[in-house]
Amino acid sequence: AQSVTQPDIHITVSEGASLELRCNYSYGATPYLFWYVQSPGQGLQLLLKYFSGDTLVQGIKGFEAEFKRSQSSFNLRKPSVHWSDAAEYFCAVGAGGTYKYIFGTGTRLKVLA
């Protein structure tokens, strides 16, 4: 069965520091991978996605993610965090023919001024 694991429930970083959020997936075929961000009281907004090709993908707001098949990982990175990045981040895998999106439990990011 497809699943997504986000090992870190909470992460706190200082403004200007670098960020890496971890995501591991379980899926039998080539996965479609997504990172979404959710601000308080809001729906989910897509940051970036990986379908195929270059394993390093760029997204909005300066985020990037790298797909590593050998590690079944799709970690999200940002070189310099801004206070406005404080939110909850969800990794998701897209399940082939059913077009289903399966989400991880999320990582809540806190940014210290």
Next chain:
Amino acid sequence: EAGVAQSPRYKIIEKRQSVAFWCNPISGHATLYWYQQILGQGPKLLIQFQNNGVVDDSQLPKDRFSAERLKGVDSTLKIQPAKLEDSAVYLCASSLASWEGNTEAFFGQGTRLTVV
């Protein structure tokens, strides 16, 4: 382009009452999803429609939850009777039935349900 519309934004009901949520997806999106997001957890898929047919409702508590998507456009999700553990945010999303191009799931702002 208009996004996914949901109403109401907030709802407070007593246990054993019924409640209904409405979703209008992005025009032209064949796939519609209802997710339940309990506080501190990731979204859990309740039901997925492809046009007006159900693709997956394996995690829908069918003794109390029902959903329909008449004419393959708008959708309603109903809970009857509600339990305390149904307190959550109910998210509607829609997407093209494809993994090509700019496909993604677009989410509405959700309906926050509190059962007291």
